[in-house]
Amino acid sequence: MKFLKFILLCLFSQFTFGQNPYYYNIDRTNGLPSNSVYDIFQDSKGFMWFATGKGLCRYDGTTFKTYTSDNQTSKSGSCISEDSFGRIWYCNFDGYLYYVENGELKSLPQKESRGYIKYSIIKDKLFLMQLNGVIVYDLKSLKPIYFYPLTDINIRSTYSVGSKFYIVGDYIYEIDYPKKIKKHELSEDFKKNLEVPIVQVIKDELFIVSKYSNYYYTYKENKLTRKEFSNSFDFIQNVALTDNAPWLCTPNGIIKYENNKATYYFSEYNVSYIFKDKQQNYWISTLNNGLLFIQDFKNNFIPLDPKPTIFSPYNDQLLIGTENDLIYGLQLNDLSIKTVYKNNSNHPINQIIGNEKNQNIYFTASKFKILNQTNTITKETSTAVKDIKKIDDTYYAVAASGVCGLFKVGNQKSKWDAVFKKYYNVPNGFNESSIFRLNGKSTAFNSENNCIYYATNMGLKFVNLKDVNELKFQNKPLFITNLQAYKNVVYALSTSEELYKIDVNNKVTKVSIFEEHLKERFTKFKIQENSIFLFSTNGIIEYNLIDNKYRKILPLTSDLEVTDVAVIKNEIYFATSKGIIVKNKFKNKEFAKPELIVNEIKVNSVLQNEKSLNDLEYNQNNITVNFSVLSFNPNEKNSVLYKINDGNWNRLEINNRNLILSSVSPGDYKLYLKIDANYKTPIQQINFKINKPFWLNTFFLIYLGLIIIALAYTFYKYQIQKIEKKNQLLLxxxxxxxxxxxxxxxxxxxxxxxxxxxxxxxxxxxxxxxxxxxxxxxxxxxxxxxxxxxxxxxxxxxxxxxxxxxxxxxxxxxxxxxxxxxxxxxxxxxxxxxxxxxxxxxxxxxxxxxxxxxxxxxxxxxxxxxxxxxxxxxxxxxxxxxxxxxxxxxxxxxxxxxxxxxxxxxxxxxxxxxxxxxxxxxxxxxxxxxxxxxxxxxxxxxxxxxxxxxxx
Structure with missing residues (x-):
């Protein structure tokens, strides 16, 4: 009902706006075993773990690995945790515990189960609720070492604080192993209204919520306090503690409850949990749509239909051209959206620019059109304008199909009047001057040398106040797709995806810094303020032209395409296939750098620990190193380099996560692994030694040498005797x-x-x-x-x-x-x-x-x-x-x-x-x-x- 009210409100106000941050959806299409996810956890190495409808799985940012066993009573579960031995635990909804050790899912020996009630790991002990009490297991041996009898049949929840394990039933029972169990009184109101309590610990205070009540309790120093929510909730299925605030997970989204104020997110999703990882990313699990990955809740996402294609700042709004001949105006003060122009031609708008002086908007859809301040079309022509750039208040440079030239928009005197007059043609309703009768693709104007550049099908042309000519690189024509001006230079992207720079003297040079530092090819770029935004298949990279630093500012996925970017004041706006993403230019944090983790090392297909690698037999010479590249940047692909001793670095295939060394000769080895990246990355080092066979050892060789000498001497004596005998026979x-x-x-x-x-x-x-x-x-x-x-x-x-x-x-x-x-x-x-x-x-x-x-x-x-x-x-x-x-x-x-x-x-x-x-x-x-x-x-x-x- 609430979601329906929200939709009606949006329709009435002509908005498709919500407060949700931008997120990436990770579901079965990305390899997630099931779209039903109940719990999220990050282990000490940095891997993400998810309890799904298909069992427990591990995620390294690229690959999911599911752990199941034939003896599982059921696979769905929750309550993921890690013990001091590096094992990952979870409990299925039948109440049985399982753990991952050495890559296998194993079960904890249990005689019975009380159903799903959370267990707790405290230091090297495991506390598990059973039918008639609490069993304490030693985690090293995985054997029961103590039992606390408990006759309470109304056990509803458990939790742990510090070294103590608590049980919520008719009383709150406190276990401080190995001391005797204590119990604390509960109010009748609590027993009556919190039939299914959900407990979270916020600092040193318990936050207790009922799934069916609109109030909650806090518990501190044996004192229970009832408090009311400022909002009413139909059903709360989980509570997560993130950013020092409780988040209520409901079938209708997630609610951040802070300072007695509720903030709603993702009301269209059935949310089970929210988790913030070590890289400060947010993960939201849902019961029907997989995972939502959020880099920053400070980013805004504005769903937009039809899909936006191009931006242009205009007055106090951002003009948005769409794929269906529709222009929106995004109001920069409140991020509300208004319709500026609508047509039924269904053609995409691929060029748009607003002139604040004469309050006209110039854009190209099926035709080139001029829209006045009353949002009325005043002129239009069939000329297919591909690009239009402002020269001064009187002229614009135009690159269009079949013509490249000047477009007059004002009557002020301009230094370009003579050029316009020289190439003025028969008027066709526009004040247009055709300098080149060529197919134009892009144009740019350099105010320092008063040159207009045109990217055409016949090469890169330019015109100044006196001359018309062509620019070449190494005496070869330049075929350019995109031109952008920055201060006193012009950048040009060629059809072969190489970037060139044209200075004030019209000298063309290749920009090599991108080739040296960027591993990704880009097909489009745009200059905004002091940054070049490079459009690659894997993301948008921002390169700062002042400090020469770069960062991936927006990862892309297969279902997310970015068509344009605009920087206005402190915000960066991205036109994507899903809508508008708004990020703060300064507060926007960088995505965490990938990390290489060595999972296991096998020798002759047998798992080995690092100590045993220093004493391998001569025939233990087939080494397999399995590793992962932890990277939770969507659609980021990282290849790995390796070298042995002082050799050269070799590259593994980008999806290969196994390094196989076959038939290695005896000797001491140092194996180095690192991620191939644009920046300095940590190097993983693995030392191993393969001993020589006993027949190659020094003492054996000495002994063998002595035997050979003895045999040689014996043979020599034998030959002497043989010769003597022969001589004797001859005699x-x-x-x-x-x-x-x-x-x-x-x-x-x-x-x-x-x-x-x-x-x-x-x-x-x-x-x-x-x-x-x-x-x-x-x-x-x-x-x-x-x-x-x-x-x-x-x-x-x-x-x-x-x-x-x-x-x-x-x-x-x-x-x-x-x-x-x-x-x-x-x-x-x-x-x-x-x-x-x-x-x-x-x-x-x-x-x-x-x-x-x-x-x-x-x-x-x-x-x-x-x-x-x-x-x-x-x-x-x-x-x-x-x-x-x-x-x-x-x-x-x-x-x-x-x-x-x-x-x-x-x-x-x-x-x-x-x-x-x-x-x-x-x-x-x-x-x-x-x-x-x-x-x-x-x-x-x-x-x-x-x-x-x-x-x-």
Missing amino acids: DKINLEKNLNQSKLKAIKSQMNPHFFYNALNTIQSFILTNDKKQAVSYLSKFSTLTRTILEMSEKENITLSEEIKTLGLYLDIEKARFDEDFNYEINIGYGIDIENIKIPSMLLQPYVENAVKHGLLHKKGTKKVTIDFERIFDSLKITIDDNGIGRQKSAELKAIKNKDHLSFATEAMQNRIELLNQYKQQNIAINFEDKLNKNGQSSGTKVIIEIPITY
Whole structure:
């Protein structure tokens, strides 16, 4: 009903004016989990916390993070607070407590609930009302440590003051832990009328309000005093203490009650709470429209429909052009609004200026029009005027579509009369002089050098009292969208959003200070008094041309657009898409600077505290730093810079709030984080150390070095021993070859000994004496062939089996000549023996054959015979030398009689040679001797068996 009366009053008075300050609405479209918000709190780090219909959430100015748990009985709640351990608590409307710790929502173990009654945190204790008393919890262990029994069934509210916890029921109960509970009397009037009391503490006095009564109580020093409100309220659902005054939160707005006077705000909202943060911003929670963010209650907001587009000061009012061909007049004395001009063309007014001397208003909507002091249109033309600036009391500079020139409004004599006359055209109802037939966008006049500047589609033109010309920058045309004059210079904004300055000598320079200090691009600017107001997508920035300081004076959101700004006396007026915002130029406080907060640090996805970061293992090298940028300036976006040790600063993506360092090498690190801003910002430093793996530690390296040295020494000794062994083997081989050669030489000597030659020559001599020339020649031929063969074989290590058989045949033929016809020999070659390819050591068999003849057959009477058999057994060659002589034993006895010191060559030299051959050739030549016996046990000869591995 009150709201309806307010609307009727506004309609009757033709006002859409209210006393509300300008606010920013934060709701589900901005990420708020629910538009139903019951409580507001700011923690020690600066984060804002909200108890919503979807649970508890945290806000850093950009992002909402909601904390819920599967074991919640319900999510809606209130009474947010923080304990000394940094945990955030709240109570749901079922009366159960929950807290946020390490990024998770956890529940306090409770056996029962009395329903929603506020708890209190006092130092390191938590006081919680239950069905039959008060439980005191130790906050460190979260375990009950004391219980105060209470039988009062009419408990209605609780609160705390200092170290004491109070309960409002049939009495006021006072608990000063660990003392016993005290109770204080209450009046019957209090018990009767304050069924649901709401308690706030103002200084040292309690302020107690009933939800349904129009009076309240104060309680101090056990004295209860009843007081009346000066206004009546239908329903009070909460009381907040802000700016040392109680604020009554109602379904029809919020009421500041100060000095027994009520001031109403936001009557169209169902308000649940108001909170003032550390940055002196105000937050109002509503039950259906989310949050209202207010920078300053001293700012005024005037809703206006249709949307304002442009300002122009005029007399004692501010002319406001709108988007629907409507002009309002804002009265500067009381901020009331009157309609100056209204038309139904529905065209936006994009240019307006008031001339106080002739009391005319010039503006452009669908046409360019002149409005007189009786608010009547006196003239109009279809010329689309884009900009008009005053030169003197007689002329205005005009930039319009198709024409740029002068517009005459008075009859006083002017220095521009000659220029106007020179370019005067055929009159079309206006006193207009067209200097340029171009599309004009903006114009400005510099009174110091008497130059008028025109921004056209063909570049930046200027005209003075004598000349018309074009201005260029670095010999290139300038395409300008906006021109503004300030004292003796003109500022120009190009189509590429770069700002230029034109001095009195028409020298054009680029203004670099904005590029150096401002991170935001701007598409429009306006000079008012000594300030340049820059219009960016994120806000309006005021740059003071006197002290070169700048500040963001008005943040913008997606649903808030600013089209113009005006400074009149001590007030700054903003034309926005929602209406007119009025701020005091001097009392308007700056928005708080953003702050970087490190939330958590994870190592290999495991949460770590700062102490543990100084002793990380070599494989704990994946570091994730989660941080927040606290900034409660609407639509402000801040990027973050980081660097490691003395490296360069690197920029993270503007919405990225995680710095991930992967596979970091061992070492000591200093990680720096800071907000990228136009001003000096605090730097957050995080130190961490990743230890080297044990195999890279100094002691391990020393130990490893010693092991390597020992191994190297061992390897060195091994190599020396190996070389020595190799040399020894080489020496042994040389000795072996030497011995082998000596053995071979002995074999040659044995076959060419003087006794053999003597016998052979005697045989030849006997043939000659008996005149048996044929036998002598044959014998001599065989002897010479044998001699030559032995000499040739002495040069070879191995000979073919055919060569050996031939040599044996020659030898036996020569020996046969010594005997009578009773000596015979046989050489038998077994099946499968390739005598041309199988090789055996040279002069290996002949000594054994010689022994058979010389020692076995020589002393035998009767038939004498030597048989030599060659057989192949698998990969071995078996050679058998069989004689029917006197045997080895009898032969040894005869030799012993003749020469006691003689040693048989076959028994010593040849055995030694066989061993040398086996060692040198890595072969296995085997020799066996068999003594043959007859039936009587007497010796009947000797058999020598030689086995040689076959090699080709």
